[in-house]
Amino acid sequence: MTATIIDGKAVSQKIKEQVKVRVEKLKSQGVTPGLAVVLVGDNSASLTYVKNKQRTCEALGMRSDLHEFPESLSEAELLSKIDELNNDPGIHGILVQLPLPKHIDEFKVINAISPTKDVDGFHPISVGNMMIGKEAFLPCTPHGIMKLLEHYGIDPAGKHAVVIGRSNIVGKPVGQLLLQKDATVTYCHSKTKDLPSFTRQADILVAAIGRAKFIDHTHIKPGAVIIDVGMNRDESGKLCGDVDYADILETASFATPVPGGVGPMTIAMLMENTLQSAENGLSKDKTGQTM
Numbered sequence: 001m002t003a004t005i006i007d008g009k010a011v012s013q014k015i016k017e018q019v020k021v022r023v024e025k026l027k028s029q030g031v032t033p034g035l036a037v038v039l040v041g042d043n044s045a046s047l048t049y050v051k052n053k054q055r056t057c058e059a060l061g062m063r064s065d066l067h068e069f070p071e072s073l074s075e076a077e078l079l080s081k082i083d084e085l086n087n088d089p090g091i092h093g094i095l096v097q098l099p100l101p102k103h104i105d106e107f108k109v110i111n112a113i114s115p116t117k118d119v120d121g122f123h124p125i126s127v128g129n130m131m132i133g134k135e136a137f138l139p140c141t142p143h144g145i146m147k148l149l150e151h152y153g154i155d156p157a158g159k160h161a162v163v164i165g166r167s168n169i170v171g172k173p174v175g176q177l178l179l180q181k182d183a184t185v186t187y188c189h190s191k192t193k194d195l196p197s198f199t200r201q202a203d204i205l206v207a208a209i210g211r212a213k214f215i216d217h218t219h220i221k222p223g224a225v226i227i228d229v230g231m232n233r234d235e236s237g238k239l240c241g242d243v244d245y246a247d248i249l250e251t252a253s254f255a256t257p258v259p260g261g262v263g264p265m266t267i268a269m270l271m272e273n274t275l276q277s278a279e280n281g282l283s284k285d286k287t288g289q290t291m
């Protein structure tokens with residue numbers, strides 16, 4: 001048996017086409033969805049992602065503003081920029097590219113973003129609403145993973161999902177979303193003893209470790225669905241995931257490649273969240289009440 005390749009690029013394309021149609025409709029009502037991306041410091045990897053986000057916005061007819069600042073930007077200056085964006089009616093989504101320089105408190109910054117514009121889904125209010133299953137902007141990578149599973153007819157209900165990684169932006173929320181779809185969820189992390197004993201039980205394995213090609217066929221159960229959230233460089237500098245893709249293909253039933261798996265979905269979900277935010281704005285009056 002050879003695994004079916006989960007084509008994140010193709011699925012993200014479909015989602016973007018649907019977003020584009022909704023953007024056109026919104027524009028005909030006089031509203032152009034606007035995303036503000038804030039980038040502090042000159043991290044070249046970050047710049048690549050940011051450029052990708054901007055390109056996608058433009059392709060979908062959305063406004064995209066890049067606010068670039070030097071590494072030396074103070075926390076107070078960043079907070080005041082966020083305040084300005086919170087109050088800008090042309091901006092529906094605010095994304096502060098992470099990681100931030102060490103002298104800036106990430107938590108303070110995320111907290112300062114208006115939850116109505118929190119298209120990353122990182123604000124504690126968004127996280128809380130997601131946890132209790134209420135309407136919220138869902139974090140883009142976990143949401144993208146759920147969309148991929150859905151697209152390929154993979155129902156998490158009753159399955160054992162094993163998540164490796166417990167970051168606030170990927171590991172923790174993807175486990176929650178899988179739980180909401182009735183999976184039995186196990187979290188593994190750097191302190192987990194005998195990792196393979198857990199991963200071998202997984203019907204759905206989500207790898208968000210940050211180590212190139214760490215997961216191989218000895219870690220997985222025959223027929224498992226493998227979701228690779230890794231973004232690493234191999235020895236030759238090529239982009240690769242946390243999963244040794246070639247090694248697991250004969251064992252897994254489905255697998256996401258890197259690139260072309262989860263990454264493009266992250267961008268598509270960001271576009272959808274930004275559009276959603278703009279649509280929300282249209283259905284609210286000046287007091288913020290939904291009409």
Ligand SMILES: Nc1nc(=O)c2c([nH]1)NC[C@@H]1CN(c3ccc(C(=O)N[C@@H](CCC(=O)O)C(=O)O)cc3)C=[N+]21
Pocket residue numbers: 048049052095096097098099120140231239258259260261262263264266267
């Ligand atoms: N506030 C914030 N929000 C984020 O969503 C966020 C962030 N900070 N910091 C950095 C990470 C990383 N991230 C990616 C998005 C798309 C691809 C992506 O499109 N990857 C392509 C390949 C891109 C390439 O070739 O380099 C793929 O996997 O096929 C990758 C990584 C969003 N992040």
